[in-house]
Amino acid sequence: MQNMSDDDFSFRKQLNACLGSAISAMGPKNVLDILHIQSISVENEWILPILERHIVGASLQFFLRDILGIVRAVEKSIPKLLKDDKLFSAKRAEGYVYSLWSLLPSCCNYPCDTSSSFRVLQNVLCDTLQNQPDLRGIICSSIQILIKQNKEALSITNKEDILVDAELSKSERRAKERYTKESAEENLKEIRAFSSKFLEILCSIFMSSSKDAIGFLQPAISEIASISDKDVVGKFFLDAIRKLLDATKAVNAQQLNDGSMQIEDNSNTNNMTRALLLEFAASLMPGLDAKSINVLFSYVKPAIKDNDSMNQKRAYKVLSMLLKVCFCFQLVNFVKYICCVCLVQAQAHSLE
Structure with a gap:
């Protein structure tokens, strides 16, 4: 029926x-078994968006074994399709790979086996983050979902709050009810064990990323930092601050030299590095102690008055992030002051 035209099938x-x-109700694996779907093709690709919308409370093992099993089979077919000049089929196969990976956030929607399966999953995620840039947004979104839902489970004081949530479907409510404080603590403990590994990879990616990529990298880094040990986050923060100091010194030294094209290019590179480092350091804010946040603020103040509009824009963005977590008298007075020194190009974040 799914392969019939809309004219022939109106339901x-x-x-x-x-x-x-x-x-x-039954779980995605059981449904796929009943439908005898073990691979993806033109005849059954209709199942993918339905799976994406309705998977909840499934297992991470389902993604690791079943979905990635199909992914590997599809990926294996692509070189042969290209060799045979079947370019359209190869492109469609690449689309299937992306669509199958797009099921990961759904599989991370209250999974039933995080504490037992995340160790295996993180190896796959780390490898994919490093080697498949087009899938980074999906992975970052999935990590956020896993962490946020478990943090939310820890904050729930009354089970009846779940029962009266009208926005939840029956399956979502059932999956959420399984997330006790004890299970959420176990889940976060397992994720936390690999936070340093994730932060190292995400930091490396962040420093060579476009503005669009930073949009999904930054929230993922912040979520990971929020559950990580303070010492782990502090190590990455101090490393970023040291590099930020070095880049700032390099820019200041170049400004004392002549205005040759080579020096201007180096200055632009160092300014970009400074902006990225400042933003990465701010991404770690949920896991920083008060002393580190003060250090971050001390770097924001001169950046706000920077002549480089890119640095000033990033500094305003970081300042807006600081205000959300630390609304203190010192910050308020500083905000009043910077309203007088804001470059036009940087005003977007200054008005938040």
């Missing part, structure tokens, strides 16, 4: 809803 929406309910 596709209802059919998809039925399949979605089955996925939520």
Whole structure:
């Protein structure tokens, strides 16, 4: 029926809803087994968006074994398709790989086996983060979901709050009820064990990323920092601050030299490095102690008055982040002062 045209089958929406309910109630693996879906093709690709919308409370093992098993089979077919000049089929296969990976955030929606399966999953995620840039947004989103949901489970004081949440479906409510404080603590403990590894990889990626990529890297780094040991986060913060100091010294030294093209290029590179380092350091804020936040603030103050508009824009962004977590008298007075020195190009974040 799914392969019939809309003209021949007018109840596709209802059919998809039925399949979605089955996925939520029985689990995605059971539904795929019943439908005899063991690979992805033109005939059954319709199942992917339904899975993405309705997977909840499944297992990470389902993604590791079943979904990644299909991914590997599809990836294996691509070189042969290219060799045979089947460019359209190869492109479609690449699309399947991305669509299959897009199921990861759904599989991270209250999974039932985080504490026992995350150790294996993190190896896959770290390897993919380093080698497949187009999948980084999906992975960062998935990490955020895992951490946020477990932190939320720790903060719930009354189980009845879950029961009265009208926005939750039955399957979501059932999955959420399984997340006791004890299980959430175990889950976060397992994720925390690999926080240093994730931060190291994400830091490396961050420093060579575009503005668009920073948009999904920064929230993931902040979530990881929020559950990490203070010493771990402090190590990455101090390293970023040292590099920021070195880049600042380099810029100041170049400004004393003549205005040759080579020096101008080096100055632009160092300014970009400074801006990225400042923003990365700010990403760690949820895991920083008060002393480190004061250090960060001390770097924001001169950056706000920087003649380079890019640095000033980043500094305002960091200042807005500081104000959200540390609204103190010193910051308020500084905000009043900087309203007088803001460059036009940097005003977007100054008005937040």
